[in-house]
Amino acid sequence: MKILVPLKRVADPDNANKVKIASDGSKVTSEGLEWKLNPFDEYAVEAALRITENAATNARLGEVVVVSLGPAEAKQQVTQALAMGADRGMLVEAADEALDASVVVDVLEKVVAEEKPDLILAGKQVVDGDSNQVAQMLAQRLGWPQATFAAKIETDAGLKTALVVREVDGGVSKLKLTFPAVISVDLRIVAPEGVKNGNTPAEKKYNDGPRYPSLKGIMQAKKKPLALKKPGDFGVTPNPRLEVLKFEPPPARKAGVKVPDVETLVAKLKNEARVI
Amino acid sequence: MPNVLVIAELFEGKVRKGSLSAITFAREAAAIVGGGFDLLVLGPGAKAAAPSLAKYGAGKVLAGEAGEYVAEAYAPLVAKNAAGYAVVCATATAMGKDLMPRVAEHLKAGMASDVVKVANQGGLVLVRPMYAGNVLAHVKVKTPVAVVTVRQAEFEAAAETGGASPVADAAASPAEAAAARVAVAGFEKVVSARPELTDARVIVSGGRGLKSGDNFKIIEQLADLLHGAVGATRAAVDAGFVPNDLQVGQTGKIVAPQLYIAVGLSGALQHLAGMKGSKVIVAINKDPEAPIFTVADYGLVADLFQAVPALVTELKKVVA
Known part of the structure; x- marks a missing residue:
């Protein structure tokens, strides 16, 4: 059983309002902001580790390979995933500006051909580009089935199939997938019972959230294989399907007034805003 | 010649209100790329639902009966029916987000997600938020077909304009291998007397x-x-x-x-x-x-x- 997890580094999403747009609108910079692993990608790593372990015996049931596209500095985020427990890493060096979903898919397609994973576990979206495309496009490119926005994953004990629970408009949808497949994860996947793999005892409740790298994990990560590649190594020349003409700030919303009590609030909603 | 195809979404046999936002987008996009727009509705009960889409000014309404929604089965159907259109769009609902990137890849098309505005700058420019809405990007799709999801909150639900668009059968498409490896294993409807978040006043x-x-x-x-x-x-x-x-x-x-x-x-x-x-x-x-x-x-x-x-x-x- 092998799981491939694509990763991206993003500017600290808790400070996304501090990104700067060049005065000519040509680019977005995030100077002064910390780089982080995209939160949904971190959840995907956690889910991959839960699928490939027996948490009662600590036995590993498979391999987790993480791959990132980004600048050389993104090695830090790949290493973070290795410190969490992923087995091997790969960084395909490319400038963020040269990437759109189709370029990422071009490279991942080749990585998949080389690695032959049974499952690709991805975050549902990166929180800088907010496009939410790569997992679905990759699934189509590979001719694999997909389950997006997974809130829960239950695999069979042999790790050949998964029942995926998805919170969608108007209800909860369940899909049964036969691997190889692509699953993109939503935030609930890291809930204590987000993943069941038929090996870890069913009553096991994980800590909420992605695991922190242990000191031992951090030490081990330094020795784990981390391959450095370029798109050209896979015969890919980045050729985005989208062209950004310019970036601009959104219209600003002005702060209103503070009201002293609920009576004033109701009066204003009724007589001034006229929304009740 | 209609240039924009709108994918309308069914929920329990009825067209979702959210799809009307994609129609508004389609009208604005068609004003830029020229021509008009058509509608495509797929799923169980698509033919019965098609007449409810006939009064929005579409060139035609294409309806195709299909099994319960899975992206693996619907993407090839949408792609097949999208032949000849310059823009293929849907509202960014859970289904739109799940389906449209797969459609884009099928068509080898560039895709703009969650579009909030259109502009005309020697062609169709799509404005979309990034960085949690702190940046708006103006993007151009370089491929012959542009795939778009539309943010419902930014495009008003289209009003009926009268007329009666002809209803025709959507083209069929053979199943692809991926569809055999996915099955719907249930849907639990959330029963609520309250309006849906995206429709609520x-x-x-x-x-x-x-x-x-x-x-x-x-x-x-x-x-x-x-x-x-x-x-x-x-x-x-x-x-x-x-x-x-x-x-x-x-x-x-x-x-x-x-x-x-x-x-x-x-x-x-x-x-x-x-x-x-x-x-x-x-x-x-x-x-x-x-x-x-x-x-x-x-x-x-x-x-x-x-x-x-x-x-x-x-x-x-x-x-x-």
């Missing part, structure tokens, strides 16, 4: 300040009094107070109701990204420094456990 949202799922009852009381929907922050969802489909924010639902009442939530960036398009925003929070007050039209610095019941009492005097 009023939304009352709670955050971590509610302290428990039980305490969301006071949010529900206020919402019900105003015939509104209940929303929540990611923090409240993370804490397990409410299900994720109530999440408003960058990674949840994007909403723009007439009235948004934010209760016990600080106003994290990722939440603001989902609601700052609301017409009127009310914030109730005991922390006067909470960032939510920077976007609120009316702010009340108060303990929510006193203020919300008091607000319910006061509102009962003025609303039926």
